[in-house]
Amino acid sequence: MDESALKFAERLVPPSYVSQGGEAMRARRSKVRQLLEQRKCPKEGWDDLTIELLLNDLASMDSNNFSHNCGVGEREGRVYSELVRRRHYRLAHGVGRSGDLAENQPKAAGSSLMYTLTNAIVLDLIRHMGVQKAASCLVVPMATGMSLTLCLLTLRQTRPQAKFVLWPRIDQKSCFKSIITAGFIPEIIENTLEAGGELRTDLAELERRVEKLGAENIAAIMTTTSCFAPRGIDRLEEVAGVCERRNIPHIINNAYGLQSSKCLHHIQQAARVGRVDAFVQSTDKNLMVPVGGSIVAGFDAKFIAQVGKTYPGRASNSPILDVFITLLSMGTEGYAKLSAQRKELKVHMTEGLQEVAHKHGLQVIESKNNPISVALTLPHGASDHNLTQLGSMLFRRGVSGTRVITATDNKTIAGHQFIGWGSHCNNYPYPYLTAAAGIGMENEDVKLFLERLGKCLGKTVVEGKLAQGGKEKEERGKEKKDIGKEEEKENCFSEEEEKENGFSEEEEKENGFSEEEEGRK
Template structure:
């Protein structure tokens, strides 16, 4: 077991000198494939466990896709999600992120309201029109929307889809952002012949996220095998036509998930999965050298302990905790003049708007609320300050990897309302939800009493 897994040429290869770790690694990869298929993506053809956390696993995927796309490919179309590791995994590979700002939407679950009438447009959803604009000319899109980016280099000759490594989408995320519209993005991938990479970090614990991945593959596979007619774009339009005519095989499609976030094991592993044995094998072969076998042993023990029934029980409990958390936040919020943001398309995370709280007009007053929750043992809860307040206070936007994103953590450069995030992740219990809600109620009461008193003193 001490020898680790893999050989110098392939992390999934059997090492004759280490039969124990090789056997466990083979078993774990087979068990994980069955787990992903049963969890909602039955068409998944291959996967492997890589002893790196999610960000580095995504880097490995980007490098493999880059090699398959050729020397001209240098851009990654990236619907904005405010997590620094997502940006760094692109920059580390030497690729250029092309951020796509989200747009606001009411969401799909209108619950009797005609087309969402009367409901707030809280959700941040994928801007498909902007993605298509960026596909046609990524460098022009960057120059127009992010003129201060440090990598405003001339576009390669030809430009267009051939210069794009992939569209890099996200499923699990902090509310009010919701999972990207994977099937709609996949249609664009088919139209322009571009690979699709999905950051599914927390997503295996969500049936909705896994069904979205499966549906995306069906779009890619069915449309690609039948799409042999020229598109309606002209040949002069950045080479779009000649790239798609006659293409029968679907674009590359990979999705990556975290082991610690979904299976509650120590940090240090991720699962790279796909719908083509060839592309998954190429990613595995790109890992340099052997690797630690510790994540495989952790996963092996965990899956054997859980079994399928144990996993299903965890999923059912998480969904019950999500409903309990949503109802509880609605009740607590109403007592303090706050509202639960309307984000029905986010199956894990929730957000409570803090516009009804006194804040002295200062963002640091609200962030103290998050600090107070942390000191009371409520980890994972955070207060997010919007771009509007950030700009009003003259604060510089957060810059990561050479690109500056106003309102960082709010996922949007046009965010206007501060909010508090809370999530129902796997492993939680109803008792923990109730304990959190009680502490939140108490802290909000203290907060609303203290701030007016400080105003009077000032």
């Protein structure tokens, strides 16, 4: 209601009641006005009613929701299902136009305004989290890999002769496939193994490859921040310096690094001392929304605008709407709090894994340049099958997100063979398990993970599943006799826990954990 409507309402309800309700309405409208005026993410999150008020106002500005609308085109925002209509808050036109992701639509003033505001508040969040010099960003309705491809295709327009993308190895398919999909030839730069077991960028080899190929033939160097331990953040500052000196574009895969102040600090420093054309991050990994979107940000607003112009056709507004609602609900203070909590839980997880490692004769790999992921060594002599069964055991007990790396798995992607796939290098010295402290994780998650990991390790040791050689059954029997009832109870699941967590005899047999099957293997 506007002010005149409230005056009429006073004829129907006592004026004091209307005045009180009117104040509440004006407070919500004031937040909307402030958002439109300042174009910044609110410091404190909004309540759901205020967000829905804004969304309803935006939807009412789109032509498909006009009460007098008479659509005679092929795309008029028609939605058959009322459930779908409500799911999208009646915003059915998407964003952008055929030639530009960021272009406004004459039929959809509300959707266009929503997209512009989303880009503005995301940019404000990026600056708030540490990349103060970021000039522009686009929320793109594609996941990280495809958005990296979009950035590379944009570079092709200015470097048509370039064929190669230099890529310090990171064993994650989508970033590698983004290079292939964009039509470039990936030049894989193997990492160096440093003291403590961490993997870092081989700068000498990268510079040697630049000399060999010629800077003019290189479309970009693609580095990585967030990754699975024991790989650390790429040496962004040094690579950015090479890119600046040799006039080579630099794209950073920051997939889940927005939640990490350390990742963002390195991006900021790289842009300060050298060249960074764009850094790309996932919306679901960083902002806790459904999969389907990413953020392309950079320090040159013209290049980011060109990325938007490279996108063909109109785009879905579903991932954008999810981000818009989430950030209004969360606010910068809410996001900063979650980020700080994640950082604390990473420390807690690492300390807990060190205790587990000490108990089972293992060790936590020192990855001081990886602020999110941590790796725990596994018994070196165990077979690959038994090692991967540990990952299966954890997953069946409700622990998701861990990865067991044996360093002997080979994989071929688009004709390129990777030795030791998953370990980011050809010959990592020992197998390991990784886990990550991601945003939104809670203390109970860490507690349960450490508890279940310890018990799964205890179970595999007791039953000989991580033993080696032909004496496996003999060693298993010996260990069973040597371990007292109290220690076995401490290290393994109780009968109730076995039942609760899916340790039925049928499942054990089905998944290769029966004594008969173990003996055959």
